[in-house]
Amino acid sequence: MPYRLPDAIRHAIEESATGVPVAALAKASTELSESYRAPKHHGAKQHVASREQRLAYGIARAPATFGAVSAALEAVREVASEIVVGSVTDLGSGPGTAVWAAAETFPSLESASCVERDGGFIEMGRELARAASYPVASSLRWVSADLVSASIPPADLVIAAYSLSEVDPDEVEGIVERAWAASRVALVIVEPGTPAGYAAIMRYRSRLIELGAHVAAPCPHSDSCPLAEGDWCHFAARVDRSSLHRRLKGGEFGHEDEKYSYVAVTREAVTPAPARILRHPRKPPKVVELELCTTEGLRRGHVGKGQRDAWRAARDARWGDAWRF
Numbered sequence: 001m002p003y004r005l006p007d008a009i010r011h012a013i014e015e016s017a018t019g020v021p022v023a024a025l026a027k028a029s030t031e032l033s034e035s036y037r038a039p040k041h042h043g044a045k046q047h048v049a050s051r052e053q054r055l056a057y058g059i060a061r062a063p064a065t066f067g068a069v070s071a072a073l074e075a076v077r078e079v080a081s082e083i084v085v086g087s088v089t090d091l092g093s094g095p096g097t098a099v100w101a102a103a104e105t106f107p108s109l110e111s112a113s114c115v116e117r118d119g120g121f122i123e124m125g126r127e128l129a130r131a132a133s134y135p136v137a138s139s140l141r142w143v144s145a146d147l148v149s150a151s152i153p154p155a156d157l158v159i160a161a162y163s164l165s166e167v168d169p170d171e172v173e174g175i176v177e178r179a180w181a182a183s184r185v186a187l188v189i190v191e192p193g194t195p196a197g198y199a200a201i202m203r204y205r206s207r208l209i210e211l212g213a214h215v216a217a218p219c220p221h222s223d224s225c226p227l228a229e230g231d232w233c234h235f236a237a238r239v240d241r242s243s244l245h246r247r248l249k250g251g252e253f254g255h256e257d258e259k260y261s262y263v264a265v266t267r268e269a270v271t272p273a274p275a276r277i278l279r280h281p282r283k284p285p286k287v288v289e290l291e292l293c294t295t296e297g298l299r300r301g302h303v304g305k306g307q308r309d310a311w312r313a314a315r316d317a318r319w320g321d322a323w324r325f
């Protein structure tokens, strides 16, 4: 099933765009895409500058980042089903996208803090929280601050989604260290599924391991990444598009695939998945071929029709899923 922004939030975003011509929103959406695709995407850069661009972000980007964060959080819940997440801090929250994903994944969520420097996004986030039906929405705290100097509110779960890539590279390590210090249970960092996004995730992962964090997902291990140079670990979250979303992007399909890279670490050791599926499984007749990252490095798995339970699991297996031998 594709990920889908909760209806109340989606409707509230689209309602706040009432009266703004679709052409202006489509233009703003194109400007955002171009800004994110620019070679200098990683680094201190503010991509969203106008009301139209914030609305375009809410309509055409937030559904995708919501999907990516939800998928990363589900991977954590899968390997650490015992964790209880009562609070979340969302770093570079935009309109609070990661909080909604956390509320969907962890119904135990009671309180949340969003740290964001853009006043327009904070205003939009407040409006959306009024429309949202999650219990956490009524206790959402907005911290208007720059991540570089902000004191990070401690929480069970800290999330930085698509935000660290907008920070001056010289400042990011300090933010990751403070984010980890603020994480009582887990820290999840999500970046675009590009070579640059993956490289950044690998730097954060190394530093977090040095600080004593335990890798929960996506890696089955805390060793160095076995991928060959030039390759990059990323996944795809299928995301539902509303009709306005489609009109902004000029797309015909009712869905899109959001590519993302991520690392999730925990304070207590967890047993990660024994293997992670790194590509779309190939399914020629009577066999499923899986490219896997395992505790022993990269491995190609073949599951034949005769292998009963494994066959059933392999037929349904998707890129990014955990794989159990």
Ligand SMILES: C[S@@+](CC[C@H](N)C(=O)[O-])C[C@H]1O[C@@H](n2cnc3c(N)ncnc32)[C@H](O)[C@@H]1O
Residues within 6 Å of the ligand: 061, 062, 065, 066, 091, 092, 093, 094, 095, 096, 097, 098, 115, 116, 117, 118, 121, 145, 146, 147, 148, 160, 161, 162, 163, 166, 167
């Ligand atoms: C691409 S948006 C991601 C928003 C949200 N996390 C999501 O996943 O949809 C990046 C957000 O990070 C915020 N941001 C970037 N650098 C920041 C900084 N130094 N301090 C606070 N917020 C920052 C931007 O204002 C923007 O709202």
